[in-house]
Amino acid sequence: MSVGRRRGMSLETKYVELCKGINGLDKIVLREVRGCSAEVYLYGGHVTSWKNEHGEELLFVSSKAIFKPPKTIRGGIPICFPQFSNLGSLEPHGFARARFWTIDNDPPPFPINSSNKAFIDLILKHSEEDVKIWPHRYEFRLRITLGPGGDLMLTSRIRNTNTDGKSFTFTFAYHTYFHVTDISEVRVEGLETLDYLDNLKNRERFTEQGDAIVFESEVDKVYLSTPTKIAILDHERKRTFELRKDGLPDAGE
Template sequence: MEGEKAPAVEVCKGVNGLDKVVLREARDCSAEVYLYGGHVTSWKNDGEELLFVSNKAIFKPPKAIRGGIPICFPQFSNFGSLEQHGFARNKQWSIDTDPPPFPTVTSSRAFVDLILKPSEEDLKIWPNSYEFRLRVTLGPGGDLMLTSRIRNTNTEGKTFSFTFAYHTYFFVSDISEVRVEGLETLDYLDNLQERKRFTEQGDAVVFESEVDKIYLSTPAKLAILDHEKKRTFVLRKDGLPDAVVWNPWDKKAKAMADFGDDEYKHMVCVEAAAIEKPIELKPNEEWTGRLELSAVPSSYFSGHYFSGQLDPEKVLQSSSI
């Protein structure tokens, strides 16, 4: 941070006076995290925004913020008794001033620890005691890391289970020019067909209409190739075996009040998740789910990420370098 006047971590006010934390690193890299929802709403490298947030997003509780990285807990989707995607994304989190040690020590000064605990009202909706700790880190090279630790704090010996997703909205130049690599040949559940199970036939996931799929037993690394930007997002994940791919396309976009009619063209959700097999925690047990995001020029990206699954020539052809 030599020569940088801005602090690495700053607590300030965001849209509608909501509290947020701004993380800064060298090379004009930054991230913004709202305490409402424990919600990352911005991630910039060299000053360029990498996450999508709708221009119609409603920064007003109890509505979840449309875009960025909503946290889906304790349920993904609306197949349980709770509201869609659970309640963590529309609760007020606190800055955790005394977190227990993290298994990995970061060299970055730009991180914030947040914590969510259930209120008495929350316990009526989901009668389980827990501590949800979230660390958001901006690495020196501009990588964004989210580490979630969920502990069962029930004192009466009660086990609970949950599903989870980092519902990441990536900003892309043109959805029709985007490919998601690393999911080929895998089984998926199609949310547009009552979660029926299929096997991915394409050599990549491409977008010509609405897509809403839960890929199962996915690799630890995935990639999103934005042909027009000549940029590749790389996702590395741990503790999160599934991956959701979603784009609402035109009809769904028009039906959402907090989403612009044409904004589907400039976003894609690729979500690190644990959905098919719910996480089960006994009292005092803790689960960790980690996501690391990086953005690199497509010319730097080669097939070693996928042990040969990805054709390096295809990626190189999409680069101007």
């Protein structure tokens, strides 16, 4: 079936489709007229596929991924909230990626380009189960948009709904897995001269010395105060991923 929403989204549109995915889990398929597509599972609010106009997959999902709650999906774009990494008291990368999100039929107005017709609004609210392990009430709204040119855009808004007015802190990440060919042929540009925390060395702080980031061994770093634009170059496939972000100062690899 197709999903219709306000702002002129017709029930007859081909841009958004709600259907069943692996193991009967609900998923949304976004399509654009040039042939690019994206797939989003309501379980985890999780993007599991992003294909260009040639049908080439741009995200990596593990062949060992188990699409069966409460197991989290390995790969794609996990939503890490209310904590990233395993530094807090919660399960690693938080619980949002192991919850069922719902389609938000009445979202607040996000900035939107009228040419973007392939998008879906999702929402996750606290449950009593969540409050037992993280004593805060919240609303997490997520818009996933597939642009006419094939760009994939994720926009998040997190609202404090604590009835006592108590504030809370959280960490958050789009933990994206890109599909590349040979990791030794990949380089990252835009992180030169920046400070980073090395998780393989007890989060010790260093300054990046290379002209570009290359991968010769295991890497687990968090770069601090990164620019709004970062490029991932896959030389073997002659493809460049261009990441643009706003409101997320750090970047991990």
